[in-house]
Amino acid sequence: MTTLRRCDILIIGSGIAGLSFARKVEGQGRVVVLTKKGPSRGSTSLAQGGIAAVMDPADSFERHIADTLDAGAGLCDRDAVEMIVRQGPQRVEELIELGAEFSRDDDGGLDLGREGGHSARRIIHAGDATGREIQRVLIESLSGSRIELHDDSLAYELILGPGPDGRNQCYGAWSVEEGEVVGYLAKVTVLATGGAGKVYLYTSNPEVATGDGIAMAFRAGCRVVNLEFVQFHPTCLYHPLERSFLITEALRGEGARLLNIAGERFMPGYDERAELAPRDIVARAIDAEMKASGAKYVLLDATDLGAEVLAERFPHILSRTRELGYDIVTKPFPVVPAAHYFCGGVASDLHGRASLPRLYALGECAFTGVHGANRLASNSLLEAVAFAHAAADDVGKRLADLEAPPDDYRPLTPPEVREPEEMVTLDHDWDEVRRLMWDYVGIVRSDDRLRQAADRLRILNQHTDTLRQRGFFCRDLIELSNILLIGQLIVQSALLRRESRGLHYNRDCPRRDDATGAKNTVLAQYGYSAFTAES
Template identity: 50%
Template structure:
């Protein structure tokens, strides 16, 4: 008999979104937080630049809203943008109260003493930061706070496999192994999740009155990414399989400059370097950005990423160079301590030589549809953070708006759960996971080969520059891989690699389907077949799964 757990709230994910929600909920509620690895591992930990919020007296909510709408290339939901921007200052104050030490500067008296930087797309200085390691400061603080909460049980090294819907018995659950997926007479409602305990190898049952997906983005679907290994889109895939709609999955943000080094897995070199004068060069030393845009290295991220991609493909190079060595060494060490130290560890001295860089998948703008109260389509289920599509980012995310979105929707979800908690039903029982009919996997190589194949063809065919033909090629390969993975999933004992691959294929399919539907170039989606923007297509790309059922009145109100 495998373990079964019961809580008021199950939060899947322990980044800025999941932990801020857990801390915002009242201590009367019992909470479980699942994390795929150690609690701190996730995109939040690696965020460098900062968090945007209107704090300077010369800045305004209107200006932040306008900048966000401009960056989103016509596809933002203005209601959501206003909701998030208006909550910016309070979110920063809350983090400060929790103990986050942001960089301060006495000359910024108007900005409550915080030092503010300015990033691409922002018309004012409005990015609060903790030197060049903001995410670490946030995650460290939230982790410290959550470990002191008696009402919160933390489950590290637990990988959620699938959501449990009261109206549908999972095909791998004990009661239905012979009949496949079956339904019960209960109403559709999310009552928990099955989760693989990677330390014991058992799949455990987590039951809860409310379930929250805070699993982050899906950039691991690409060969090159700034994201850590956990970013495999698990929550997006789980909610999609459970019948929730997704939107705007074609909009993947590629960061122009990740360090290219065999040991520097996913190490990002912040945009602020270009802001401070760093130049992009070809391996022979030629500066190329002025050929692409009059703003040269300061052009928006998507333009710089496309230019680098173009030059790498044109000359057949594996990287380009980013050079800031003309600035004083003291300046570089003071402003970029983390990057400088990491590069030195890898034998690169950025005060004296250029850094090899490549563009890399960085941020998933689309996700599972979540409304202004953070509710997903299935009653009892919330989606927050990078896994969610709220309409904030539209066709392109503005720098430093994403951590803010995590904090605001963490708070919004907490308020909604508190409001409903009093009379929301207890979860019904669910059958435990059945591993009696599966075998140990015989050929691990199938999984590792498919992982590599998927990430490479997504990079080559569904990357920075797309075409109809490349998307069709990718779709054919996805269909084949999906078939193989489904067979593997039903025959063998599950492990994290298999579960992640199963989710990555699902997410890859959503990205390709969305990209095929958008027959124009807009924001982060660029296709050679339709290189212009077409205003008749100025709507989000909506994907509806077979299992989708419109929200029942009580959940939709």
């Protein structure tokens, strides 16, 4: 049996984007938040470095804007960048009012850190576990509120229906809860489902990052933009039991050095900024060293920092590496690059509205134009809170005028979960997609490898389609279909971009070409096309 529930505002995702928005619309009717595996299992809790904002009188909005535009390699939307930068101080103050305890200097002021690409100290952090602190206060703020949180609910399809003009509108979403299909009918739906790092074999992202929001929006006819720009973080810990533990670049900022497997320092040979070169350059250099030696990792040497600095500035990294058997105070330890952040996503405007009426997209699943071809460190948490604020404002103005959706909706999928007899085939497909994406659509790309990936992904897709046609329906299959779709969208976007820029590097067109490339790659369901810059 299919259950249908009604609410006014449906939010899918409980990271910084979803919960910041939820807090701001509390009281405007019934607000429901869905999250698929516990409220704090997204990327937000893992954020280490911090949140960027202009808090120092010696800094300025203009400098933060210029740094962001510079990192974005000619593709940022200036209005979107200005919007987040100017909101920064207010949004940070709000987090502090909520109870976030950020690190302080000796005078009691905020201890502002500095990261690669920022021309000033403007990173507000809570030691090296900033995201955990932000997620904590956001979850605590729910207690005693009227916001309903369903914390084992996997949304898999948007509910569509014709609006007054005959065009499709978003009327909520179908989800799987405790083995059953539940429909949530809502006046407004917000996608805040985070990124899609699980498309790749190595990722800093958590289990939940399977790109569900982007996949749902694309299937519903929304435009998705710039999916070729995947940020690979240069340094994740290499350990069989810990595949996604990020080693913040602040460690390199404090003096840690990268060594190849022979123990030789290699970064100065790639860039004069050595270990402090931008992330994409460091990640490509590590990739080249690993390919040249055949090793599965390179080494990070933090021994010069000393036990005291490591314990004070990087307590989380120190304790986790110790638990895993590494003594980073006295010995170099193994690291690999890993898929980290998606600059592209569901096209959304300055109010967070997606191209489908009544649908919003916030946080990492959205494409707002802020990051362009490369994200400046610590701007994503800022983007999430700034756009959550703008969207809440917009929804507040519109909600009373929106009619509730009719309730004669039935899902096209089976009403309950049915797993294939042999789950091993799903496991195999999962592994194959992730390895294929890593090997063929990773840090350094080529036309030939991209085309081979496209062919193979198409075949894997046929397999999941067959399973669905045979009536199978379960979480693993839903998520697998989503990573397959995201993989295909990344490949199509990468093939459309006939240049290398920012995070996208193709050996067959290795140079930036402003004559043809200074535009976003926009994909929509009824064809793939590249348009002149738009968002």
